Amino acid sequence: MAAPTAPHTSASSGPSPHGELDFDRAPMVLTWEISQACALQCVHCRAEARPHRHPDELTTDEARAVIDRVADFEPRPPYLVFSGGDPLERPDLEELAAYAVSLGVQTAVTPASSPLLTRERLERLRDAGVVRIALSLDGATAEAHDGFRGEPGSFATIMQAATHAQELGLAVQVNSTVTRNTAGDFPRMAELVEEMGVVMWEVFFLVPVGRGAVLEALGPDETEGFLEWLAETQERVPFRIITVEAPHYRRIAHRRARARGDRGARVGSTGDGKGFVFVSHTGEIYPSGFMSLSGGNVRQDDLVEVYRDAPLFRELRDPDGFRGKCGVCEYRSICGGSRARAWAVTGHHLESDPFCAYVPRQYQRMVEAGEALPPEDYFRARRGRRLPVLPN
Numbered sequence: 001m002a003a004p005t006a007p008h009t010s011a012s013s014g015p016s017p018h019g020e021l022d023f024d025r026a027p028m029v030l031t032w033e034i035s036q037a038c039a040l041q042c043v044h045c046r047a048e049a050r051p052h053r054h055p056d057e058l059t060t061d062e063a064r065a066v067i068d069r070v071a072d073f074e075p076r077p078p079y080l081v082f083s084g085g086d087p088l089e090r091p092d093l094e095e096l097a098a099y100a101v102s103l104g105v106q107t108a109v110t111p112a113s114s115p116l117l118t119r120e121r122l123e124r125l126r127d128a129g130v131v132r133i134a135l136s137l138d139g140a141t142a143e144a145h146d147g148f149r150g151e152p153g154s155f156a157t158i159m160q161a162a163t164h165a166q167e168l169g170l171a172v173q174v175n176s177t178v179t180r181n182t183a184g185d186f187p188r189m190a191e192l193v194e195e196m197g198v199v200m201w202e203v204f205f206l207v208p209v210g211r212g213a214v215l216e217a218l219g220p221d222e223t224e225g226f227l228e229w230l231a232e233t234q235e236r237v238p239f240r241i242i243t244v245e246a247p248h249y250r251r252i253a254h255r256r257a258r259a260r261g262d263r264g265a266r267v268g269s270t271g272d273g274k275g276f277v278f279v280s281h282t283g284e285i286y287p288s289g290f291m292s293l294s295g296g297n298v299r300q301d302d303l304v305e306v307y308r309d310a311p312l313f314r315e316l317r318d319p320d321g322f323r324g325k326c327g328v329c330e331y332r333s334i335c336g337g338s339r340a341r342a343w344a345v346t347g348h349h350l351e352s353d354p355f356c357a358y359v360p361r362q363y364q365r366m367v368e369a370g371e372a373l374p375p376e377d378y379f380r381a382r383r384g385r386r387l388p389v390l391p392n
């Protein structure tokens with residue numbers, strides 16, 4: 001989740017543009033849905049969280065074995081994010097975090113705004129060596145946030161947790177989801193996020209999976225306008241903004257940076273299976289939390305080998321293999337489109353991202369030569385079995 005430069009067209013992901021990381025060898029971030037259990041029932045939950053822990057959840061011993069392999073990634077282990085559900089539902093969370101830290105793995109936690117999110121629990125996480133917590137905020141007021149999530153009191157819990165975390169020396173990140181309902185509140189949310197003194201604002205763009213399938217996403221042109229606003233906001237706020245499942249933000253941020261005479265923008269560089277890997281509560285190794293295509297399972301497969309060599313992961317790191325617009329786009333190496341959305345909407349993970357409004361120069365020439373369908377016809381023809389929300 002960090003910084004690319006200019007577009008290039010290599011077939012392999014190769015070294016990341018922000019240092020020594022080679023995304024063919026190691027992810028930058030590993031998010032681990034350590035439990036699907038959650039006391040809340042948020043309307044847009046990707047995980048379709050449930051009140052109780054799944055009986056087949058990874059045990060403490062299995063979880064420690066996963067951490068051993070996380071630490072084995074070279075040249076350095078990824079940032080390990082304990083997620084859920086609500087990771088606080090695991091009584092061994094602090095033990096696992098401390099074990100990871102002892103092996104040199106940096107850790108963060110994304111707790112739910114449940115009654116478990118207390119100052120005492122945050123203190124225990126801090127003492128275990130956790131360096132950051134990420135809190136979900138989907139509105140600038142209690143009315144907007146609690147209304148969207150369907151959880152009264154959630155906004156107050158989040159605000160209090162942010163204060164406690166900062167008092168305890170934990171860095172705070174805010175995660176927010178863009179939908180047609182929440183988009184209009186983002187300017188006020190940007191002000192609130194700045195007042196909260198966070199280090200990062202991670203903005204999630206809807207992928208129609210889990211309970212989120214019932215929500216309405218922005219269309220391609222609206223998404224383009226929203227991303228322009230986000231890039232403009234980044235130019236004046238002190239915290240970093242990155243997007244999840246909207247890598248075309250990088251196209252916009254880089255264009256703006258070059259127009260200013262800068263070489264590039266710090267806007268993130270990972271994609272599904274490319275610098276990022278997700279482990280489910282039962283050990284499935286997914287390229288994204290929004291794409292339940294598995295490359296293996298930690299119970300019988302080796303995490304490092306799956307990330308590096310599973311055909312699914314290798315395909316996702318080869319932008320020349322993408323289809324439609326994304327496959328010929330001059331931005332395919334720094335963007336490549338949301339693979340999870342392509343999968344959720346069309347049924348195939350290598351298809352084009354239907355929520356990107358950009359028409360690459362080469363694709364335009366192909367349309368003019370009669371070698372490709374205009375984008376709207378292309379996506380209409382791929383209206384997938386999963387799809388209630390293909391843009392018009």
Ligand code: SF4
Nearest residue numbers: 326329335336337356
């Ligand atoms: S066409 Fe695909 S690769 Fe190009 S900017 Fe849009 S989403 Fe990214």
